[in-house]
Amino acid sequence: RKEVEQDPGPFNVPEGATVAFNCTYSNSASQSFFWYRQDCRKEPKLLMSVYSSGNEDGRFTAQLNRASQYISLLIRDSKLSDSATYLCVVLTFNKFYFGSGTKLNVKP
């Protein structure tokens, strides 16, 4: 079983839509959680850390559900510029595990 699993998508949504991604992790001892954004042929960039109480940064909301071992990312009012691949990253026993990413296409 993979440490981190994501739906690869693609998610095709119109501008202005709300879209949500989930990511599941296998180890209940995982310590920290992050969402990264990766544009085509570029490096991953940190979007936000995910805290137990949930956190929001503008149009982006991240949540953690330890009981069910998943994290989520909600994007409101999607922009064309949100089109990218979103990587879920989990830190377990001081090692980072990356999901293979969920691709988002925002259409005009």
Added chain:
Amino acid sequence: DGGITQSPKYLFRKEGQNVTLSCEQNLNHDAMYWYRQDPGQGLRLIYYSQIVNDFQKGDIAEGYSVSREKKESFPLTVTSAQKNPTAFYLCASSKRSGVDEQFFGPGTRLTVL
């Protein structure tokens, strides 16, 4: 501006040749990492270093070597022993190993001809 630089951006290599990919950071981070990314796949850890003069193998270290003689620099050598080296190579650093979020360089795209 603080950041991570990688060079070259694109690299072409003939089979049987060793090549070295450069990674430099001026963020004063202790930990540095090398990952490989293949199309449609997640990042896989090649090597990491928690501190100067120390490094450990990651999940796919075979056919690769590294050094960490300076805090700022963590070069990766792809040797001829690496069976399928064509990939996108990403270097990352974090303030502390296994604790803080990682920041990535722009990557090197290696193609073996």
